[in-house]
Every structure is written in structure tokens, then in C-alpha cells.
Amino acid sequence: MVETLAVYRRLIGARIRSQYQYRASFALFSVGQFLTTFVDFLALLVVFTHVRQLAGWSVWQVAFLYGLSGVAFSLADVFVSQVEYLPDHVKGGTFDHFLVRPRGALFQLCAEEFELRRLGKLVEGGLVLALACGRVGVHWTAARIIVTAVSAMSGAVIFGSVWVVGAACNFWLIDAREVVNSFTYGGNFLTQYPLPIYGVVLRRILAFVVPLAFVSFFPALYVLGKHDPFTSLGFVRFLSPLVAGATLVVARLAWNAGVRHYRSTGS
Amino acid sequence: MTQELIQLRDVTKTFTVARKAGRVRRRFEQVHAVDHISFTVAQGTMVGYIGPNGAGKSTTIKMLTGILVPTSGQVRVAGLEPSRNRVELARRIGVVFGQRTQLWWDLPLRDSFDLLRSIYRVPGARHARNMAAFTELLDLAPFLDVPVRQLSLGQRMRGELTAALLHDPDIVYLDEPTIGLDVVSKAQVRDFLTGINRERGTTVLLTTHDLSDIERLCRRILIIDLGHVIYDGDLPTIRRRFGDERTLVVDLEEAGPPIDVPGAVVDRVEGSRQWLRFHGHQLSASELVARVAERVRLVDLAVEETDIEDVVRRIYLTGRS
Numbered sequence: 001m002v003e004t005l006a007v008y009r010r011l012i013g014a015r016i017r018s019q020y021q022y023r024a025s026f027a028l029f030s031v032g033q034f035l036t037t038f039v040d041f042l043a044l045l046v047v048f049t050h051v052r053q054l055a056g057w058s059v060w061q062v063a064f065l066y067g068l069s070g071v072a073f074s075l076a077d078v079f080v081s082q083v084e085y086l087p088d089h090v091k092g093g094t095f096d097h098f099l100v101r102p103r104g105a106l107f108q109l110c111a112e113e114f115e116l117r118r119l120g121k122l123v124e125g126g127l128v129l130a131l132a133c134g135r136v137g138v139h140w141t142a143a144r145i146i147v148t149a150v151s152a153m154s155g156a157v158i159f160g161s162v163w164v165v166g167a168a169c170n171f172w173l174i175d176a177r178e179v180v181n182s183f184t185y186g187g188n189f190l191t192q193y194p195l196p197i198y199g200v201v202l203r204r205i206l207a208f209v210v211p212l213a214f215v216s217f218f219p220a221l222y223v224l225g226k227h228d229p230f231t232s233l234g235f236v237r238f239l240s241p242l243v244a245g246a247t248l249v250v251a252r253l254a255w256n257a258g259v260r261h262y263r264s265t266g267s
Numbered sequence: 268m269t270q271e272l273i274q275l276r277d278v279t280k281t282f283t284v285a286r287k288a289g290r291v292r293r294r295f296e297q298v299h300a301v302d303h304i305s306f307t308v309a310q311g312t313m314v315g316y317i318g319p320n321g322a323g324k325s326t327t328i329k330m331l332t333g334i335l336v337p338t339s340g341q342v343r344v345a346g347l348e349p350s351r352n353r354v355e356l357a358r359r360i361g362v363v364f365g366q367r368t369q370l371w372w373d374l375p376l377r378d379s380f381d382l383l384r385s386i387y388r389v390p391g392a393r394h395a396r397n398m399a400a401f402t403e404l405l406d407l408a409p410f411l412d413v414p415v416r417q418l419s420l421g422q423r424m425r426g427e428l429t430a431a432l433l434h435d436p437d438i439v440y441l442d443e444p445t446i447g448l449d450v451v452s453k454a455q456v457r458d459f460l461t462g463i464n465r466e467r468g469t470t471v472l473l474t475t476h477d478l479s480d481i482e483r484l485c486r487r488i489l490i491i492d493l494g495h496v497i498y499d500g501d502l503p504t505i506r507r508r509f510g511d512e513r514t515l516v517v518d519l520e521e522a523g524p525p526i527d528v529p530g531a532v533v534d535r536v537e538g539s540r541q542w543l544r545f546h547g548h549q550l551s552a553s554e555l556v557a558r559v560a561e562r563v564r565l566v567d568l569a570v571e572e573t574d575i576e577d578v579v580r581r582i583y584l585t586g587r588s
Contacts, residue, residue: 017374018372018374097367101357101386102357102388104354263334263350265282266326
């Protein structure tokens with residue numbers, strides 16, 4: 001494990017050095033990522049110039065959702081979203097290189113496509129989250145801080161798993177990228193707002209099928225001390241780490257099935 | 268006693284391909300890319316694995332490296348079953364896919380070797396020793412600090428070979444290792460492979476379209492076509508039987524009837540250009556040129572060696588040997 005991490009660090013280091021050769025593009029992309037996501041946040045503020053509350057949530061409570069979801073999403077974006085390049089590796093034949101080396105293929109794919117410039121989004125999400133934490137007006141107990149931190153990690157795992165499942169579909173389909181994007185980038189957007197504003201079908205999908213409601217909404221209920229409009233089961237707001245574990249298992253199974261399919265069909 | 272390092276017994280790989288049938292409907296067909304192949308390779312040998320495109324070469328290599336799982340039959344490499352022990356096997360094999368690089372494109376060549384060292388967990392001292400040896404044998408020093416994308420094709424291939432061999436594999440699979448290389452680089456690559464095979468006892472399986480690669484390197488060749496092994500033996504035999512036919516291409520001053528010259532047969536006439544087929548060991552090219560020049564006025568000429576694919580085709584037509 002320690003040894004694998006060391007290899008990971010070296011591979012990522014190599015990626016960063018490669019990208020450092022294109023400094024200008026690196027800087028522009030990072031700033032661009034920061035700005036585009038920041039515009040998202042401005043849009044949220046614009047909504048609140050017209051309404052004082054959204055489904056009972058104040059502006060800084062929604063900003064908390066936004067920040068938490070942003071941090072979770074961009075962590076997955078930095079470390080896992082690279083799997084969406086899988087079709088290029090399959091088509092170009094470089095996926096075979098991964099398979100003839102003594103390391104996991106998913107590990108190599110994530111390490112070799114690592115892009116530091118995606119960090120711009122993480123910075124923005126972190127800033128908004130910090131800002132919101134200061135303004136939501138709750139007393140920051142150790143429990144609240146821990147739940148926030150654990151949720152960010154769990155959320156990252158959930159988003160990452162969605163990416164991996166989506167990438168695994170590419171072993172069967174020609175290019176499923178757009179469908180996957182609607183769950184990842186689209187999911188990032190959906191988790192920035194409180195669940196009650198959505199229709200019942202979408203709510204159920206987000207709670208039971210692609211469990212993105214556990215990225216920000218349920219943990220935020222606890223942190224912000226809000227009433228759960230859907231269930232009286234109090235433990236639901238603490239389920240995020242378990243849900244993350246379950247999505248991880250599903251992702252692992254889907255990926256393994258995909259690689260098995262590749263190895264029997266060669267495409 | 269030699270040990271059989273590679274064993275294939277009755278190996279078949281079947282793909283299902285979709286063919287168009289009507290506007291939307293598709294028909295699925297079974298294609299046998301490799302069809303009941305059996306052969307063994309002893310440790311320390313260099314084997315040429317050749318055949319036309321689509322013959323099943325890469326499918327075989329992919330099964331031997333554990334990338335593909337065979338549909339049926341048994342594959343054993345270094346005592347392991349490749350499809351089940353992919354990761355374990357990976358430490359004992361090296362692969363060069365001629366057309367695609369496994370080096371880090373934007374980084375100095377040296378960095379790729381360092382990264383591979385940690386991926387393969389090669390101990391520091393052994394890595395240093397191998398690096399020193401390969402740097403000398405392949406003359407890598409002048410471009411170790413040059414980014415891979417700036418290397419010439421020959422330099423890059425020398426880098427690829429180093430990358431494939433740094434972890435001391437028992438077997439190395441080379442797919443077209445000399446494709447596109449100039450004469451000097453080709454010779455260097457061949458000398459290197461011969462040396463590695465002699466000194467380290469590395470087993471080499473190479474696919475190539477270049478008959479002279481095989482000539483310099485391999486005592487044994489396996490020819491595969493349409494998923495079957497159609498020849499397994501040494502090169503002199505095959506050359507004697509099929510491969511020493513050469514073609515003299517001549518451009519004449521003006522178009523004329525096929526040249527009638529002893530020792531050669533005109534295969535094709537296209538305007539003022541003619542193709543004369545002759546046997547290399549019966550008649551030298553210069554002698555044939557002299558004979559042709561006595562009869563017609565030549566503008567230009569070229570001698571073409573028999574392409575390996577022609578050889579294969581001819582073997583195939585004569586029935587399996």
C-alpha cells in the first residue's frame with residue numbers, strides 16, 4: 001500500500017512535470033476553471049436577490065451545499081475523472097500497455113491522466129465552503145466539523161464511483177461519455193441545491209439509484225440543524241460514508257466486469 | 268535440457284463481429300482469429316513470428332501477454348497461465364509494440380526509465396547496472412535528457428527496447444521493432460537483440476514484415492495465416508523453397524513487348540515499365556541487368572526482394588508444409 005502510494009506519487013509527479021512544459025496553457029486553464037465555477041456561484045447569489053429562501057434554505061445554507069458539493073466533486077474531478085479518457089486508450093491501443101505492466105489498470109489510468117489544472121475548481125469550492133461555514137450561523141462543534149469533512153470525502157468517493165461506473169460502460173458501448181457527464185457534471189449542479197426543490201422522480205433517483213443526495217443534502221441537514229422533510233429516520237443524515245462504501249463496491253465490480261469483457265473481446 | 272518457456276496447446280480465440288444486414292439490423296458472425304494453434308518455444312531462443320496482416324499474430328501475442336483470454340485451449344508462459352496471473356506474469360515479460368510508445372512523451376527519456384523502475388519494483392542496484400549496460404550497448408547517452416517527443420524514430424526504438432528490458436524479463440515480445448528505421452539503426456537494434464539473447468538468455472519472439480530481421484536474428488520461424496500455423500522451421504529451408512525469388516523492375520526508353528531473357532520471367536508490363544521475376548541463387552541481379560541491357564535501352568531499374576507476405580501467400584497456396 002505504502003509502496004503503491006509512492007509509485008502513484010511518482011507517476012503524478014511525472015504528469016505534472018509534463019504539463020509544466022505547457023505553462024501558459026496550464027495557468028489559463030486553472031484560472032478558467034476557477035472562473036467558470038465561480039460564475040455558477042454568482043448565479044446562485046442572483047437567485048437569492050429575488051427570493052429570500054429556497055425551500056426553506058437561506059442563501060448561506062445553500063452556499064454551504066454548494067461548497068460541500070464543490071469540494072467533493074472537484075476532489076473526484078482531480079483524482080478520478082481521468083477515467084473518462086478510457087475510450088481513447090482503448091481505441092489507441094495504449095490500454096494494452098497498462099495490462100502488460102504489474103499494476104492495476106485503473107490505477108495506472110488515473111495516475112497517467114492526472115491533471116493538476118483541475119485544482120482550480122477545488123480552490124473555488126473550498127473558498128465558498130469556508131465562506132458559507134462562517135456565515136450559516138451554527139455553532140461549530142467537533143461533531144459538525146467531522147461530519148462536514150467526512151461528507152466531503154464520502155461525496156468524493158460517490159462522484160468518483162459514478163465516474164468509474166460510467167467509464168466501465170465504455171467497454172461495451174462506443175462512447176458513453178455524454179451519459180456519464182449528465183451524472184457527474186450534472187450531478188455536481190443538482191447537489192448544489194436543496195433536494196426538496198426537485199420533483200419526486202428526480203428526488204428518488206438521487207436518493208436510491210445514483211445516491212448523490214448523500215453528497216451534500218443529507219449531511220447538511222445535520223450540520224445546519226435542519227428538519228428532514230422526507231424521513232423521520234434520524235440516522236439517514238449520517239449514512240454518507242456507508243453509501244460511499246457501497247458505491248465503491250459497485251464501481252469496483254463494474255470496472256472488473258468491463259476489463260473482463262475487454263479481455264475476451266479485445267475491443 | 269531445454270525448458271519450454273512458452274506453450275500453446277490447441278488455442279483458439281474467437282471474436283464476435285457485427286456485420287451490417289439491412290439498414291439497422293446487424294448480423295453477428297464468429298471469426299476465428301486464432302484457430303487451434305499449438306506450439307512451444309524453448310528458453311533462450313529467438314523466434315520470428317510472421318504472417319500477413321490479420322493472420323492472428325497480434326491476437327496470439329495478446330494471449331501470451333495476458334491481455335486477451337483465449338476462447339479455448341491452454342496457454343502457459345513461464346509456468347503461469349497468462350489470463351489468470353496477468354500481474355505476476357507482467358514482471359517476467361517485456362513488450363515493445365512498434366507503432367505505439369510506452370515512454371512518457373513529454374519527459375526526458377531518462378525519466379521514463381525511472382518511472383518504469385518503480386512500476387516494476389526493480390531494486391536500485393540492479394537498475395543502475397542495467398541502465399549502465401543498456402546505455403553503452405544502445406548508445407543512449409547523447410539523448411537521455413531529451414524529451415521523448417523530440418527523439419528520432421531510431422533513438423525512440425532504442426529507448427523502447429531499454430524500457431522493455433530494464434526489469435530483466437525472461438521473454439520479450441517485439442512487434443515490428445525495426446519498422447521505419449534506417450540501415451544503421453536497424454543494425455544496432457539487431458546487434459543489441461542478439462547480445463541480449465546470448466548474454467542474458469532472454470527468449471525473444473518477434474513479429475516483422477522485414478525478412479532480413481528474421482535472417483539476422485532467428486533460427487526458427489513460425490508462419491501463421493488465417494489463424495493457423497502453416498510453417499514451423501528454419502529460415503534457410505524456407506528461403507530455398509520460396510523466398511529467393513526477386514523481381515527486377517525496369518523502365519525502358521519506350522514501351523515494348525515483354526523482354527525475352529533467359530533466367531527471368533516477365534510478370535507484368537505497364538507501359539514502358541516491366542517486372543522480371545528471377546531466382547536469386549541461379550542468377551545474380553547484375554548478370555540479369557547485363558542481359559537485359561543487351562536487348563533493350565534502360566532508363567532506370569530497381570531490384571525488389573520478395574516480401575514476406577508473398578512468401579506466406581505462396582506457402583499457403585502450395586498447401587501447408
